[in-house]
Amino acid sequence: MLQTENLGKVYPTGDKALKDVSVEISGQEVVAMIGPSGAGKSTFVRCINRLTEPTSGKVLLDDRELTTLGTDELRNARRDIGMVFQEYNLVERLTVMENVLSGRLGYVSNWAAFRRKFPPEDVQRAYDLLDLVGLDGMENKRVDELSGGQRQRVGIARAVVQEPKIILADEPTSSLDPETSSDVMRLLTDIAVDRNIPVLINIHEVHLAEEYSDRILGLHDGKLVFDGPTADLTGDAKDVIYKGEEIPDTTSVQTGTEVDPTTDGSSDPIAVRE
Amino acid sequence: MASATQTWTRHEGRDRAMRIGFVVVAALTVIGSWIWLAETSNMSLQYVSTAPVQLADLFGRMYPPDWAYLPNVVGPLAETIRIAVIGTIAAVAMAAPVAYITAENTTPNKATYLLGKLIVTVSRSVHVIIWALLFVIMFGPGALAGTVATAVRSVGFLGKLLGEEIEEIDFGQVEGIRATGASPAKLLLYGIVPQIKPALVGISVYRWDINVRAATILGFVGAGGIGVQLFEAIDSFAWRTVSAILIAILGVVLISEGISAYARQKVR
Amino acid sequence: MATEQHTWSRPTSFRSHRTKWLVYLITLGIIGWSLAGLAITPQRFIEGLGYGYELIASMLPPETAESDLARLRDAMIETIAMAMIATVSGIVISIPVAFGAAENLSPRPTYYLSRAIISISRAIDGLIVAIIAVVALGFGPLAGIVAISFKTIGFFSKLLAEDIEDIDMKSVEAIRATGASSLQAMIYGVVPQVVPRFVGLAVYRWDINIRSSTIVGIVGAGGIGVLLNRAYQRYEYDYVAAILIVIIAVVLVAELVSAVVRRRVQ
Numbered sequence: 001m002l003q004t005e006n007l008g009k010v011y012p013t014g015d016k017a018l019k020d021v022s023v024e025i026s027g028q029e030v031v032a033m034i035g036p037s038g039a040g041k042s043t044f045v046r047c048i049n050r051l052t053e054p055t056s057g058k059v060l061l062d063d064r065e066l067t068t069l070g071t072d073e074l075r076n077a078r079r080d081i082g083m084v085f086q087e088y089n090l091v092e093r094l095t096v097m098e099n100v101l102s103g104r105l106g107y108v109s110n111w112a113a114f115r116r117k118f119p120p121e122d123v124q125r126a127y128d129l130l131d132l133v134g135l136d137g138m139e140n141k142r143v144d145e146l147s148g149g150q151r152q153r154v155g156i157a158r159a160v161v162q163e164p165k166i167i168l169a170d171e172p173t174s175s176l177d178p179e180t181s182s183d184v185m186r187l188l189t190d191i192a193v194d195r196n197i198p199v200l201i202n203i204h205e206v207h208l209a210e211e212y213s214d215r216i217l218g219l220h221d222g223k224l225v226f227d228g229p230t231a232d233l234t235g236d237a238k239d240v241i242y243k244g245e246e247i248p249d250t251t252s253v254q255t256g257t258e259v260d261p262t263t264d265g266s267s268d269p270i271a272v273r274e
Numbered sequence: 275m276a277s278a279t280q281t282w283t284r285h286e287g288r289d290r291a292m293r294i295g296f297v298v299v300a301a302l303t304v305i306g307s308w309i310w311l312a313e314t315s316n317m318s319l320q321y322v323s324t325a326p327v328q329l330a331d332l333f334g335r336m337y338p339p340d341w342a343y344l345p346n347v348v349g350p351l352a353e354t355i356r357i358a359v360i361g362t363i364a365a366v367a368m369a370a371p372v373a374y375i376t377a378e379n380t381t382p383n384k385a386t387y388l389l390g391k392l393i394v395t396v397s398r399s400v401h402v403i404i405w406a407l408l409f410v411i412m413f414g415p416g417a418l419a420g421t422v423a424t425a426v427r428s429v430g431f432l433g434k435l436l437g438e439e440i441e442e443i444d445f446g447q448v449e450g451i452r453a454t455g456a457s458p459a460k461l462l463l464y465g466i467v468p469q470i471k472p473a474l475v476g477i478s479v480y481r482w483d484i485n486v487r488a489a490t491i492l493g494f495v496g497a498g499g500i501g502v503q504l505f506e507a508i509d510s511f512a513w514r515t516v517s518a519i520l521i522a523i524l525g526v527v528l529i530s531e532g533i534s535a536y537a538r539q540k541v542r
Numbered sequence: 543m544a545t546e547q548h549t550w551s552r553p554t555s556f557r558s559h560r561t562k563w564l565v566y567l568i569t570l571g572i573i574g575w576s577l578a579g580l581a582i583t584p585q586r587f588i589e590g591l592g593y594g595y596e597l598i599a600s601m602l603p604p605e606t607a608e609s610d611l612a613r614l615r616d617a618m619i620e621t622i623a624m625a626m627i628a629t630v631s632g633i634v635i636s637i638p639v640a641f642g643a644a645e646n647l648s649p650r651p652t653y654y655l656s657r658a659i660i661s662i663s664r665a666i667d668g669l670i671v672a673i674i675a676v677v678a679l680g681f682g683p684l685a686g687i688v689a690i691s692f693k694t695i696g697f698f699s700k701l702l703a704e705d706i707e708d709i710d711m712k713s714v715e716a717i718r719a720t721g722a723s724s725l726q727a728m729i730y731g732v733v734p735q736v737v738p739r740f741v742g743l744a745v746y747r748w749d750i751n752i753r754s755s756t757i758v759g760i761v762g763a764g765g766i767g768v769l770l771n772r773a774y775q776r777y778e779y780d781y782v783a784a785i786l787i788v789i790i791a792v793v794l795v796a797e798l799v800s801a802v803v804r805r806r807v808q
Contacts, residue, residue, distance in 0.1 A: 049453060051449060051452065051453060075455045075456070075457060076455060077455070078452075078453060078454065078455035079454065079455035080455075081453070083450075083453040083454075085446065085449075085450060085453075087446050088450070089446040089447055089449055089450030089453075090447065090450060091447045091450070091451065091464060091465060091468050091469070092444075092447065092468075092469075093468040093469060093471075093472070093542075094464070094468050095552065095553065097550055097552075098464070098552065101550075102450075102451055102454055102456070102464050103454050104454075105451065105454055105455070105456040105457075105460045105464065106454060106455035106456060106457075110457070110459045110460060110463070113459075113460050113463055113464070114463055116551070116552045118550075120548035120549065121548075123548055123549060123550045124548050126550070127550075139550065140553045155450070158450070158454065162454055162455075296803075303626050304626050304627060304630050306623070307622070307623030307624075307626040307627050308623075308627060310619060310620070310623045311620065311623050311624070311627070311683050314616070314620065315620070315682045315683050315684075315764065317682075317683060317684055321684070322684060325679055325684065325688065328678050328679055329675075329678055329679075329688070331678075332674070332677070332678040352579060353579065353580070355576070356575070356576035356577075356579045356580050357580070359572060359573060359576040360573075360576050360577060360580055360582070363573065395790075395794065396790065399753075399789070399790045399793040399794060399797075400786065400789070400790065401753065401756070401757045403669060403757055403760055404757060404760075404770070404786065404789075407760075407770075407774055408597065409590075411593065411597050411779075412590040412591070412593040412594045412597055413586065413587070413589075413590035413593070414590075417580050417582075418580070418582050418586060418587065418590070419590075421580060421582065422590075487665070487667055488667065490667055490670065491667045491669040491670060494669060494673065494760070494761060495760070501670075504670065504673075505673070508673055508674065508677055511677070516674070520666065520670070523665070523666065523670075524662065524665045524666065527665040528661070528665060531665075540555055540556075541555070542555070
C-alpha cells in the first residue's frame with residue numbers, strides 16, 4: 001500500500017510543482033493520474049521513489065516512511081518500487097536480457113553484476129517475463145535495435161522483475177503510437193491483476209485512462225482536484241482538471257478514497273480553492 | 275538589375291566582395307611568403323628548379339633496399355610499438371580525470387573547467403617531438419622519455435574526445451538503473467560504462483595507432499624507437515638502409531592501422 | 543519456452559567466448575611485453591621528475607631580450623611563409639591525385655597508383671620526410687616546404703577523393719547530355735559540388751601545416767624549429783620557453799582562423 005501525505009515539491013527556481021497531495025493506493029488497482037502538462041504529474045510520481053526529492057510531506061510504502069531514509073535504505077526501498085518511464089530509460093547499448101536483469105541489481109553483489117552472473121531464479125523469471133510481454137527469443141538483441149513499443153515492454157519487464165510492491169509508470173505511452181499505447185496499457189492492467197500489485201500510471205491521454213484504469217486522480221497546477229472511480233469522471237470533472245474551473249454543484253462528484261485535507265471543510269472531495 | 279539589359283553574376287554584393295577579398299589576401303600572403311623566403315634563405319628560383327632532380331637522384335640511390343639490414347630493425351621497431359602501447363595506456367589513465375573536468379556536465383566548477391581546457395590545449399598544441407626534447411632533459415635519452423612524451427602529447431586528444439563523450443551521456447538511462455535501487459558502483463557498471471565503453475576503446479585504439487607513427491620519429495631527439503637507427507642511416511648517407519627501414523616502418527604502420535580499424539569496428 | 547532455462551550468458555561480438563578471452567589475453571600479453579621491454583623503473587621516473595622541477599625553474603622567466611625576440615619574430619614569419627607555400631603547392635599536386643583516387647571517375651590503374659601515393663604519404667611521419675629532404679636539398683626552408691607539401695598530398699587527396707566520390711553523378715550526366723566536353727562536365731558538374739568542401743579542407747590543412755612547419759626545423763628544415771633546436775643545444779632553456787609560448791600562441795590563432803573560415807564556408 002502506498003500513501004502520500006501532503007506531498008509537496010518546490011523547485012529551486014521557486015516553482016511550486018506539487019502542493020499538498022495526499023493519496024492512498026492499494027490492492028491491485030490501476031490508478032491513472034491525469035492533468036494538463038505542467039500540472040505536476042511527473043513530479044508526483046518521481047517524488048515517490050525520490051528520483052525527485054520532495055520538499056514537504058510524507059511517502060509511506062507499507063507504512064514505511066521513505067522521505068527520511070538515508071541513501072542505503074532508500075536504495076533498498078527502491079527495489080520495492082518498479083518504475084516505467086516515458087522515454088523507456090533503458091541502457092541502449094546493453095542487451096534486452098541485461099536490461100531486464102538490471103531490475104535485480106539491488107539483490108546481487110557488485111562482482112556478480114560486473115560478470116552478469118545473476119541467480120538462476122532471476123534469469124528464469126526474466127525469461128518468463130519476456131515471454132509474458134511478448135519478447136521471447138529477443139533476449140540477446142540490443143535495445144537500440146528495438147522499436148519503441150518493444151522497448152517499453154522491456155521497460156515493463158525490468159520493473160516487474162523487481163517483484164515490486166507497486167509499479168509507477170510515468171507517461172508510459174507518450175512516445176508510442178495509439179495501437180502500441182493500448183497494448184502497453186493492457187499489459188500494465190494485466191500485471192496489476194496477475195501479480196496483485198497496484199499500478200499508478202500518469203498519462204495525458206484521457207481516453208486511455210478511462211478505458212484501462214479503475215480510478216482516476218486529477219491534478220491541476222500541482223493540486224489534487226479529483227480523486228474517484230473512473231466512472232465518475234464527468235465532463236465537469238474534466239473541466240476542473242484541465243481548465244481549473246470551479247464546480248458549483250457539490251453533489252455531482254462522489255467521494256474518493258482520500259479527501260484532500262486542504263478543502264474548505266465541506267464534503268466536496270474536490271479541492272477547490274482561490 | 276534595373277538596367278535595360280539584365281546582368282547576372284554568381285554572387286552578389288557583400289558576399290562577392292568577401293570572396294574576392296579572401297582570395298586576394300590568400301594570394302598576396304603566398305606571394306609575400308615567397309619573396310620573404312627568397313630574400314632570407316635558399317629559396318631562389320634556380321635552386322628550387324633543381325630540387326626535383328636532386329630528389330629523383332636520392333630515390334635512385336635508395337634502390338634496391340638493403341634487405342639484409344632488416345633483422346637489425348626488429349628490436350627498435352618492437353621498442354617503437356612498446357612506447358606507443360605504454361604511452362597510450364598512461365595517457366588514457368591521465369585523460370580520465372581531464373575528461374571529467376573538461377565535460378560541461380560533470381566539471382565541478384568554472385575553475386576546474388578552465389584548467390581542463392588549459393591541459394587539453396597545451397598538450398595538443400605542442401608536437402610530440404618537442405615534448406620529447408623536454409623529457410629527454412628530464413629522464414635522459416631513451417625510451418622512458420619517449421613514452422612520457424607520447425603520453426603527455428596524447429592526454430589532450432583523449433581528454434577532449436572523451437570529455438565530449440561524457441557530455442553525450444544520456445542520464446535517462448542512468449536514471450532507469452537508479453530507479454531499480456542500484457548502488458553507485460552498479461550505476462557506473464550498468465548505466466555509464468555501456469554508454470562510454472565503445473568510445474573509450476575506439477578512441478584509445480585510434481590514438482595508439484597515431485602513436486605508433488609518432489613513435490617512429492622520437493629517436494631523432496634520442497627518445498628511443500626506430501628513429502635512432504633511421505637517423506644514423508640518414509646521417510651516414512646509407513640510403514639503401516634508409517629505404518629498408520622506411521619499408522619496415524610502412525609495414526608496421528599499416529598493420530597497426532589495420533588492427534585499429536578492426537578493433538574500432540568491433541566495439542560498438 | 544523450455545523449462546530448463548536457468549542460465550544466460552552475455553552474447554559476445556567475437557566469434558565465441560573463448561575467442562573473446564583469447565583476445566583479452568593477447569592484449570594483456572602485449573601490454574606486459576611492452577612494460578617488461580621498456581624496463582621503466584619507478585626510481586628513474588621519480589628522479590626524472592626532480593630534474594623536471596629544475597628544468598621548469600631554468601625556463602622561468604622566459605627570455606625577453608630584444609635581439610632574441612627579433613630573431614624569434616623573423617623565424618616565425620619564415621615558419622608561416624613555409625606553411626603558406628607548402629599548402630598551395632601541396633594542394634596543387636593533390637588535385638590530380640584526388641581525381642585519380644576517386645573510384646567513380648578514375649580508371650583502375652590510375653586509381654591504385656593514386657591510392658598508393660596517398661598511403662605512403664600518410665604512413666611516413668612528416669619529420670622523416672623532412673630529414674630526408676634536408677639531406678637531399680640542404681638545410682633551410684625549401685626542405686621543409688617539400689616535406690610539408692608531401693604530407694599535404696596524402697591528407698588532402700584522400701579527403702578530397704572521398705568528397706568527389708560523394709558527388710551526385712546525375713548532374714554530371716545532365717551536363718554531358720547537353721553536349722559538353724569532359725572538361726566542361728568537370729567544371730560545371732563536378733567542381734561546383736566539391737568547391738565548398740575544398741575550401742574547408744584547404745583551410746583545415748593550412749592549420750595543420752602551420753603546426754608542422756613549427757617543428758620541421760628541429761631536423762634543420764627551416765622555420766622556428768631551427769631556433770628552438772639551437773636554443774636547446776645551448777641549454778638556453780629560458781629562450782626555449784619563450785619559443786614554446788610563441789609556438790603555442792601561433793598554433794592556437796591558426797586553429798581559430800581555420801575554425802572561423804570553415805564555419806563561414808559551410
